[in-house]
Amino acid sequence: MTVFQRPSRRRFLQATASIGAAGFAFPLSQASFGDTSPNERPVFATIGLRNQGWTITSKSFQFADFAAFADVDAKVLGQNIERATKTQGKAPEGYSDYRKILDRKDIDAVMIATPDHWHTKIAVEAMLAGKDVYCEKPLTLTIGEGKLIEKIVKQTGRVFQVGTMQRSEYKGRFLQAVAMVREGRIGDIQKVTCGIGGSDSSDVIPAVDVPEGLDWDFWLGPAPKAPYRALPEIRKGYGGGVPRYTNCHYAWRNWFEYSGGQMNDWGAHHVDIATWALGADKTGPNKITPVSYSLPVEYKDGYPTVDDRYNVPTKFEILCNMPGDIPLVITSEGDNGIMFEGTKGRFFVNRGKIVGKPVEDLASNPLPEGAIEEVYGGPVAKNHTDNFIQAMRDRTQPISDVWSHNRMLETCHLANISIRLGRELNWDPDKREIIGDEEASSFISRESREGYEIEGV
CATH class of the missing domain: 3.40.50.720 (NAD(P)-binding Rossmann-like Domain)
Structure with a gap:
């Protein structure tokens, strides 16, 4: 004990x-x-x-x-x-x-x-x-x-x-970015762009024998019943040693049944920082517009029509109307990271760097003492x-915390719903409801597979 x-x-x-x-x-x-x-x-x-x-x-x-x-x-x-x-x-x-x-x-x-x-x-x-x-x-x-x-x-x-x-x-780069925005170092915010990369497509991935030692039914858990799928090619690098094309280890990120693709994977990182900097971590967007997108399989009524290939968006540009009518763009194009643009300049931040003239100006005009700690609490x-x-x-x-994370992640979830249905969504950030779209609202929740319901609720 x-x-x-x-x-x-x-x-x-x-x-x-x-x-x-x-x-x-x-x-x-x-x-x-x-x-x-x-x-x-x-x-x-x-x-x-x-x-x-x-x-x-x-x-x-x-x-x-x-x-x-x-x-x-x-x-x-x-x-x-x-x-x-x-x-x-x-x-x-x-x-x-x-x-x-x-x-x-x-x-x-x-x-x-x-x-x-x-x-x-x-x-x-x-x-x-x-x-x-x-x-x-x-x-x-x-x-x-x-x-x-x-x-x-x-x-x-x-x-x-x-x-x-x-x-x-990441050496406090993202905290510095939030502090710079809050301290007005780029003036009034005009636009924020989150570059999060796209997802892979795949050929048909056949159903094959489950690898020895893997409890496939328990791995599926709350998700719908499905066969284990894999192609012979082995993934290299991070997450390697398993099939590159599969509906299981690592590549589960490419299936809506188990994930939300890059929108939720990298989006959960960069949209989080952007939302935090905008002071929108207790609210959210009021409109989500799919400017452009590419899906690797055909969809009908928001669902893929085949079940043997990756199905999350491979490319996309989503426009999110944030509080104060500030546009937040989530895109698969460009550098992975966040670009903040304001009336007095712009800067870019990712895990390896924070660059731009407002950053250079800190050498002669540093942030006030305690600005980073104020952001962090x-x-x-x-x-x-x-x-x-x-x-x-x-x-x-x-x-x-779960509250700010969920507020941010709602933007990513809504972006995926807008892509799946191919239309703009209006969102009430106070009621946390999709406005006037019953079909889109049906994606707010998903039933668990029988036998894998949440216990105790």
């Missing part, structure tokens, strides 16, 4: 009350668990271990002890148990069924890095089991899932961090997990 020291009931109730009243609260940075006694380190578990699952786990060993892993692929599970054992000197327990982790009383928090279609079910059940949650982005597959997660966070008072790491990492954490653990200790919500 962990001896992780939880806050007093009084502090917990104060924090929970503030969440209910204001939606969320940012923590002020103090000494992290990783900087204190080993007996105060929280106990974590990771659910979904391939690629990003191991990335967020490996960044967290300095702050937490990992007692358990879960993955539906026995090979992935075994490999990562071995890696973790070498790193922390003791082996986490391995499970094929994540629910056995949620049953354990010694685990304080779970990190979720499954494919997107599993996020909501696991996250909700984890909170109801008394766990704090760190969940990878994009948080949800639908707008309705986001609303459910918000409800359960408020109901349980759990701490919930979304894995939009650009808010905490206190001293910037060592990394995204550090911020999460600080929030666990203080019982406040971290820098990537």
Whole structure:
């Protein structure tokens, strides 16, 4: 049993009350668990271990002890148990069924890095089991899932961090960008462009035998029943070692059944920063217009007419009408990153650079002292997990809270719906409803496959 020291009931109730009243609260940075006694380190578990699952786990060993892993692929599970054992000197327990982790009383928090279609079910059940949650982005597959997660966070008072790491990492470039916009360094905002890249198309991907050790039915989980598909070519580079063309490992991002393509994948990063800088993280757009787009298969009534090829948009330009009638453009073209344009200049930021004359002008006219900390809500954490653990200790919500994330992600979800139906959508950001389009509104939620409904709601 962990001896992780939880806050007093009084502090917990104060924090929970503030969440209910204001939606969320940012923590002020103090000494992290990783900087204190080993007996105060929280106990974590990771659910979904391939690629990003191991990335967020490996960044967290300095702050937490990992007692358990879960993955539906026995090979992935075994490999990562071995890696973790070498790193922390003791082996986490391995499970094929994540629910056995949620049953354990010694685990304080779970990190979720499954494919997107599993996020909501696991996250909700984890909170109801008394766990704090760190969940990878994009948080949800639908707008309705986001609303459910918000409800359960408020109901349980759990701490919930979304894995939009650009808010905490990458040498503070994105924090600097937000601070520059807020300090008026480019004047009044005229346009923001998010370059997020396009997705691949594919030839027909045949149904083949499921790889040994993979529980395919459990991998599908809440998604519709489907055969395992793959072509022989093996993917190289990041996410490599598996079929390049498949409806499973890594390439699941190219199927609406499990993801939202680049719109939700990279969009969840760059649209997040753009929305934050615009001060629109408590509201959203009022109109979404698909200026241009390309789908790799034919669609009817918003659904692909074939099920054996990638189906998310390969190219697109989406115009989002943000508060103040500021245009936010989401495009598959150009450099990956964000261009901010205003009446006094423009600058570009991505994970490797922040450039433009307003940036150069900082040499002679730096941002005011404390401007970055004001954006972040206190001293910037060592990394995204550090911020999460600080929030666990203080019982406040971290820098990537579910409310601001869902508001941003609604823009991405709406963009995908507009592409699938091929028309403009009007959105009420107060009611969080599509206006006057019953067919489009049907995409707000999706039923789970029988046997994989969310337990406890």
